[in-house]
Amino acid sequence: MLNYLWFFLAALFEIFGCYAFWMWLRQGKSALWILPALISLTLFALLLTKVEATYAGRAYAAYGGIYIIASIGWLAVVERVRPLGSDWLGLGLCVIGASVILFGPRFANS
Numbered sequence: 001m002l003n004y005l006w007f008f009l010a011a012l013f014e015i016f017g018c019y020a021f022w023m024w025l026r027q028g029k030s031a032l033w034i035l036p037a038l039i040s041l042t043l044f045a046l047l048l049t050k051v052e053a054t055y056a057g058r059a060y061a062a063y064g065g066i067y068i069i070a071s072i073g074w075l076a077v078v079e080r081v082r083p084l085g086s087d088w089l090g091l092g093l094c095v096i097g098a099s100v101i102l103f104g105p106r107f108a109n110s
Helices: 002-026 031-048 056-077 085-108
Strands: none
Touching: 002 031, 002 056, 031 056, 056 085
């Protein structure tokens, strides 16, 4: 269960870091946005190493589903854009896929 906490925190830092670059490069904001972007992306990478997984690739793949949940939440809360039905459908499919990746090895060893 602690894995999900690390995944969600990592997702928030990754999204903020990328958003800060977006603000600078796409919205014409100050280059000072680079500093919090770099700090945030560094924290993202460090938090992802906290995940209990035998292989990094499997942890990153499972993280993808959590990232998508956080991204749709960011869209709704920070950017104030209502997610579409296709956003919700895609989110659901990705979470199912991420769950299979994360829990699949446990089922294979049964």
